[in-house]
Amino acid sequence: MRARYDIRVSGGAFGREGLSPLPAYGERPSGAEGGDRVRGRLRTSLLQIRPLTPAPLRFARLALPRKALSPHAGRGIRRRHAFPGHLLALVVLVLALSGCNGTQSALDPAGPQAQDLARLFWIFSAVLGAIWLAVMAALGLSLRAHGPSNIDPLDTDPAAERRHSVVVTILAVATGATVLVLTALSYAAQKNLFAVEEEEAVTIRVTGHQWWWEVRYEEPDASRTFTTANEIHVPVGQPIKVKLNSSDVIHSFWVPNLMGKQDLITGRENDIRFVAERPGVYRGQCAEFCGFQHAHMGLLVVAEPQEEFDRWRDGQIKAADPPRDPEGRKGQEAFLTKPCVMCHAVRGTPAGGRIGPELTHVASRRTLAAGTLPMSRGNLAAWIVDPHGVKPGVNMPLIKLEPDELNSIAAFLEGLK
Amino acid sequence: MTRIAPLLLLALGIALAACEREDRSFRPKPVASETEEKIALAPLSPGSGTPTVYTSGKGEEFEKNAYHLSQGKQLYKWFNCVGCHSNGGGGSGPPLMDDIWIYGGSIENVVHTIREGRPNGMPSFRGKIPDDQIWEIAAYVRSMSGNAPKDAAPSRDDHMHPHPSENRTPTSPPVSGGTMPPSGQAP
Numbered sequence: 001m002r003a004r005y006d007i008r009v010s011g012g013a014f015g016r017e018g019l020s021p022l023p024a025y026g027e028r029p030s031g032a033e034g035g036d037r038v039r040g041r042l043r044t045s046l047l048q049i050r051p052l053t054p055a056p057l058r059f060a061r062l063a064l065p066r067k068a069l070s071p072h073a074g075r076g077i078r079r080r081h082a083f084p085g086h087l088l089a090l091v092v093l094v095l096a097l098s099g100c101n102g103t104q105s106a107l108d109p110a111g112p113q114a115q116d117l118a119r120l121f122w123i124f125s126a127v128l129g130a131i132w133l134a135v136m137a138a139l140g141l142s143l144r145a146h147g148p149s150n151i152d153p154l155d156t157d158p159a160a161e162r163r164h165s166v167v168v169t170i171l172a173v174a175t176g177a178t179v180l181v182l183t184a185l186s187y188a189a190q191k192n193l194f195a196v197e198e199e200e201a202v203t204i205r206v207t208g209h210q211w212w213w214e215v216r217y218e219e220p221d222a223s224r225t226f227t228t229a230n231e232i233h234v235p236v237g238q239p240i241k242v243k244l245n246s247s248d249v250i251h252s253f254w255v256p257n258l259m260g261k262q263d264l265i266t267g268r269e270n271d272i273r274f275v276a277e278r279p280g281v282y283r284g285q286c287a288e289f290c291g292f293q294h295a296h297m298g299l300l301v302v303a304e305p306q307e308e309f310d311r312w313r314d315g316q317i318k319a320a321d322p323p324r325d326p327e328g329r330k331g332q333e334a335f336l337t338k339p340c341v342m343c344h345a346v347r348g349t350p351a352g353g354r355i356g357p358e359l360t361h362v363a364s365r366r367t368l369a370a371g372t373l374p375m376s377r378g379n380l381a382a383w384i385v386d387p388h389g390v391k392p393g394v395n396m397p398l399i400k401l402e403p404d405e406l407n408s409i410a411a412f413l414e415g416l417k
Numbered sequence: 418m419t420r421i422a423p424l425l426l427l428a429l430g431i432a433l434a435a436c437e438r439e440d441r442s443f444r445p446k447p448v449a450s451e452t453e454e455k456i457a458l459a460p461l462s463p464g465s466g467t468p469t470v471y472t473s474g475k476g477e478e479f480e481k482n483a484y485h486l487s488q489g490k491q492l493y494k495w496f497n498c499v500g501c502h503s504n505g506g507g508g509s510g511p512p513l514m515d516d517i518w519i520y521g522g523s524i525e526n527v528v529h530t531i532r533e534g535r536p537n538g539m540p541s542f543r544g545k546i547p548d549d550q551i552w553e554i555a556a557y558v559r560s561m562s563g564n565a566p567k568d569a570a571p572s573r574d575d576h577m578h579p580h581p582s583e584n585r586t587p588t589s590p591p592v593s594g595g596t597m598p599p600s601g602q603a604p
Contacts, residue, residue, distance in 0.1 A: 266575075292443070339545050342496060355495045392443035397547045400450070 104283040106256035110303070111275045113259045116189045123185060127178065193260065200241035200273065204232060208244070208251030208264040208286070210395065211293035212357055212370040217313065218243075226317050227345075229357035231365045233302045235309040236279050244270040252288035255301050261287045276303035283371065292393035298371025315417075319348030320360045323415050331412025334405045339397070346416065356396065363416045369394075381410040439569070441484045451532065451548045454525040460593050476524035479556045483569040486583070489557025490571045492550055498558075501538065505561040506579040510538060514561045514580050515595060522564070522591025527555035563588035 102108060109115040207214040216227045234240050244253055246264040253272065254261040257280075262272040276282070286297035304312070323329045335341065336351060343356035351359075362368075365375055369391055373379040382389075385406055387396040401409070452475050457468035479485045493499070501510030511519065520530050531551050534541030542551065560570045563586040570584035580586055 337544070339547055342545055388444040397550055398445050398447065399547050 103281060104256055104285065108257055110257045110278040110280060110282060111259070112277070113193055113274050114257055116192050117260055120186060120189045124182060127182065131178070196273065198239050201238035202234060203241045203243065204234075205243045205245070206232070206253060206264070208246040208248075208253070208290070208297075210248050210291050211286070211297040211391070213253075213297070213299045214247075214357070215299075217316075224313075224317055226313075226360075227358045228316055228361065228365075230298075230367065230370045231300045231302065233304060233309055233312050234276055235306045236276055236303050238306070239273060239275050242272050242274070244272065249290050250288050251286045251290050251297070253284065254287040255282050255284035255299075257282040258301060263288060276301070279303050279305060281366070285371075293391045296370060296372045296391050298367070300366055300371065302366075315364070316361055320346050320416050322348070323412055325411070325415075327408055327411040328415045329412075330404075331408035331410070331415075334401075334409050335412055338401065338405070338409075339399045340409070343396075359413065359416060361416055363414050377410050377414045380413050381406055384409060439482055439484070441482070445549055451543075451551075454529060456521060456523070456525050456529055458520055458526070470525075472523075472525050475552060476528070476556070479552045480524055480559065480564075481566055481569055482556075483571075485553045486556050486560055486565060486569055487571050488550075489553035489555070489560075490583075492546075492554050493557055496542075496546065496554070498554070504574075504576065504579060513558050514586070516562060516589040516592040517595030518591045522559070524552070524555050524559055527558050528552060531555060557583075560584075560586075562586065564590065 106114065106121065107118055109118045203218045205216040205218055207216070213230050214227065215229055215232055217225060219225050242253065242262075244262055244264040245268070246266045248266065250266070251264040252261050253264060255274075258276055259272055259274040262270050264270065280303055282301045282303070284299045284301055286294055288294075290297065323332050332349065335346070336349060341351045341353060343353040345352050345354060345358045345360065347358075347360040363375060367373065368375050368379050369383055369387075372390060373383060383396075384399075385401070386398070387394050388398065452473040453471075454473060455469070455471035457470050460467065462468040501508055502513050505514035506512050511517070516522075518526065520526055520535060528551055530539060531546070531554060532541065532543045546554070556565065557571075559565060560583040561580070563570075563583070565583065567584045570582075570586075572582050572584045574582050
């Protein structure tokens with residue numbers, strides 16, 4: 001099991017020190033000082049550090065200092081120096097448990113709809129996990145059991161046959177019953193999810209675009225209807241109805257803490273209802289692959305007490321305040337004469353584009369570019385000057401701006417609270 | 418086996434060659450100033466020969482590219498070209514799906530028309546639409562009369578259009594003065 005390898009040592013930035021070849025067991029690399037070509041012997045087993053180590057860890061080991069891999073260290077010591085198995089298990093467990101709560105987790109429900117789904121998840125996991133364990137235990141037992149080695153296939157034992165058929169019948173019936181019970185539970189949960197229990201307090205129309213969310217608060221009084229983007233505010237404890245539609249391809253609206261998924265389809269209106277019972281900020285995400293920046297199509301749902309929500313809504317209905325400082329005024333001037341105005345709207349100014357997100361109160365939002373960047377003046381400037389560096393393939397174009405214009409536009413947008 | 422192997426390799430090579438139909442840069446080049454095109458608005462020139470023109474070559478790159486053509490189609494709708502030119506049939510603006518090109522039918526001429534504007538209603542979009550996007554719209558406008566490669570032109574209409582989708586539109590190259598439609602010809 002000894003193989004010969006030719007290893008070419010790069011003389012570039014990472015030099016010989018950075019990527020030195022691994023020496024064979026009990027051998028010193030020969031000719032390392034001599035030239036670029038090092039002829040060494042590697043035991044193939046050296047690379048198979050432990051059978052079940054995931055690939056990234058194996059590479060990590062290759063990058064470890066030579067001491068950790070030293071043949072003199074011995075097997076036990078090598079283990080301790082490298083990546084102990086129990087530490088790996090702990091990391092996996094911590095990562096798995098961290099999925100159980102947070103701003104974007106179906107296992108940390110903040111409303112009755114999400115609660116139903118989380119309950120369903122745990123029941124299914126418990127029942128199916130128990131069945132899996134039972135099957136594995138039975139398999140293990142049968143592998144350990146030793147029957148007589150010389151069985152005559154023609155030999156019959158009616159008593160044993162009867163015993164076997166009873167067991168098989170019981171298992172078949174149990175399987176059928178499990179499937180039926182789980183189906184009934186799932187059906188009951190869905191019936192609950194899609195039931196309209198009370199009239200909605202707030203109706204929101206959400207339109208999916210590549211790759212952002214247009215949010216329109218609908219009111220019978222047209223003067224109280226307004227548009228925003230990528231951030232939805234809702235009052236705590238009130239039933240909310242979301243009407244979903246898409247302008248280009250199929251998207252899916254999913255705020256795991258509050259509800260299940262619902263698709264946004266062009267030319268069709270889908271509804272989803274939810275109640276947020278706990279104040280908080282919950283992250284949502286497009287859950288249907290919709291193009292290059294699908295992963296950067298996020299939104300926030302901010303659940304807040306009724307008074308705070310009313311205050312927010314009144315603020316959003318108002319047109320943008322005119323900029324107070326000269327920098328902002330210069331920025332507004334640039335905004336209105338540059339290509340920005342072709343796609344974006346700022347109520348209170350002549351900008352009325354309906355192609356990109358509405359910017360009337362852009363600085364009141366927590367994030368920029370559909371949950372991609374935190375809102376700040378620096379990020380606003382970064383997003384304007386290089387949108388494709390942040391979200392490659394995005395529809396926001398590169399535009400020609402002088403540095404002072406960029407600065408002023410960022411100042412103007414930052415003032416749109 | 419040894420005889421089949423080269424054939425298989427060749428087939429694999431051909432199949433792999435089909436993987437990349439075109440290049441699309443996800444990060445456009447940093448914005449430079451608009452390209453310098455020297456175009457002629459008339460087919461006549463004193464003396465012999467046609468007018469002297471100079472093109473930057475950007476048009477060729479955009480006209481053969483499916484991504485640019487479909488972006489152009491989207492921008493055509495977004496920037497409300499439909500408002501005057503309809504979906505090619507024309508309204509208060511001239512139709513774009515025929516072979517009559519008042520200001521020239523090459524992509525450079527169309528780019529100039531969008532940049533500079535034209536008398537009697539066509540606004541100038543200089544400084545309002547970035548240069549690359551103007552080229553995309555111009556490439557799409559030419560595909561409306563079938564002047565784009567069939568494998569790159571858009572293949573779908575989301576709305577009612579007066580003509581089949583662009584990749585099925587019969588090619589009608591620009592004709593000086595345009596051809597008379599059958600309805601206008603004397604009996």
